[in-house]
Every structure is written in C-alpha cells, then in structure tokens.
Amino acid sequence: MATVIVDVMPKEVLLDPAGKATARALQRFGDGEITDVRIGKRFELTVEGEVTPKLLEHIGEIAKNVLSNEVIEDVVSIRAAD
C-alpha cells in the first residue's frame, strides 16, 4: 500500500474568511511577524500497489473534479508520500 497526498488551496484572488480570522487571532502571538494566513486542505489517499504515473493521472482527475472546486480552489500538488 502507498499513500498519495493531494493539497488544495483556496484561490489567491478570493477571500479566505477562515484564514483571515485565524490571521487576526495570530496577531496576539509574537511581534507581528505573521501577516497573513490561508487555510487549505490536505487529502491522504491510501492506494493499492505502487504509485504509477497512470494512477497519478487518475488521481489528478479526481482531485480536479471531486476533491476541489475549480471555481474557488486550486489543486496545488499531487505526490506520493515518502
């Protein structure tokens, strides 16, 4: 068994209200080094057998059509776990 990791982030041009709220809370920690937060999602898919280019292509389709909504999100990476 292997694991494939898919990372999805809200599009940069869009408001990320959850990230904004978290960024405001982080103002209370440190000396203001942290100026912004964006919150995305990480999916860990457990797969049978080896991670082949064909499988990654298949997962790419799933990532585009199900795991993310291209109107509001970008799939930023798809990779086999170490």
Added chain:
Amino acid sequence: MRVGVITFPGSLDDRDALRAIALGGGEPVALWHGERDLHGVDAIVLPGGFSYGDYLRCGAIAAHSPIMSEVIDAANKGMPVLGICNGFQILVEAHLLAGGLIRNDHGTFIRRDQKIRVENIDTAWTNKYTVGQEITIPLKNGEGGFIADDETLKQLEGDGLIAFRYLEVNPNGSRNDIAGLRNARGNVVGLMPHPEHAVEPGFGPDTAERMQSGVDGLAVFQSVLASTVLS
C-alpha cells in the same frame, strides 16, 4: 403537477419544502438521495440543510450522490429544478449553475428576514412574480457568499441570469449582491434565502400589517405549476 423533494443525509428543510409545494397547489413527492429513480416527478426541489455535514465542500458530496446523476440528466432535458440554500450549493457543485459559494465574508452564520429583488421572471420558478418585485423571505447560512471570476460575472449579468439580488443588506459578501441564479434555459434556479419558510400566515417573516404573516415565497412554488412548457 408532482414536485419531488430530495432528502440527503443532513437535509433540514425537506419537510418545509414538501409543505410549501402542497400550499402552492402542487403534489409533493418525497425522494431519497440513495435511489436512482425520480418516481416520475415533473419538477425537483433540492432543499436546505447541511448535507453530509458540509464535509469536503458544502453540497459537494451530495452533488455526486446516486440520484443526482438522474437530476442532472433531467435538468439538461428541461425539467424544472430548484435549489434552496444547501440545494443551491449542490447545484453549483453539480455545474448546473455557475460560480461558487464560500464562507460568509464576516465569518459567522447569519439568520435574518432578508429583502431581495426578483431580477428575472423568465424561469420555471419565478414566473408568478413581477420584474423588480421586492420580497422578504428568511435567510440562514454560514457559507452563502456567491463568487465567480470577473468574466463569469460579466456573462451572468449580460445574459440576464441573475434571478434574485439582495437589497439593503448584503448578508454574506456575495459579489454583485447576487442572492440567486438561473441557468440559460430558465428551468434551473438556485438561491440562498428560503422561499419555503414564507408560505403560510403565522410562520413567515413579519410584515407591516401583522407579525409573521409574510408569504412572499409562495409564488416560487406556484410558478413551477405554470412551467410545464419547459419540460
């Protein structure tokens, strides 16, 4: 006319929608998400709620449920389909309507009696209103911010696909104050506010005349009865 309401795991307003259909003069039919059978209905309502706990994205898992492939086929053939709140989110996730819905810009859940303007009446669900009619129906959502890129927004505006627009208050940061959309054909409509909660005196929004007497949502469910020409 038989109007189906699909119950998903986590739907909340399915029974309200069934009641609204009956009060509007239609025959309500309860449908279940796990079936692939629309039981011969003539129109479909996707109700509000939190299908699948809003996991993944609001409406995303419901949009891939067994019955939705039937709904998408039927919608593409012209069957009237209405999505209310979570139902609107399901319709955008199913690509039956454009754009997306994200967390309210102020970050909190909001519930209010919301004034909206009917922008387009050439649809299966708005033909009993008049253009520009101002109505008040309840709104309650956490992720109702309508967004689309500039090009899509321009196209929606240019093609007259905005069905409803927020008045006075934009409750969730929706672009261009968009509260509801239609598709090009006019058979599919989605909106965040809840017409099914303003259909019966005593249970609707307050009006100038009497508390809780607002029934501005009823015309949505009456409109579909006059829409057989589309299906």
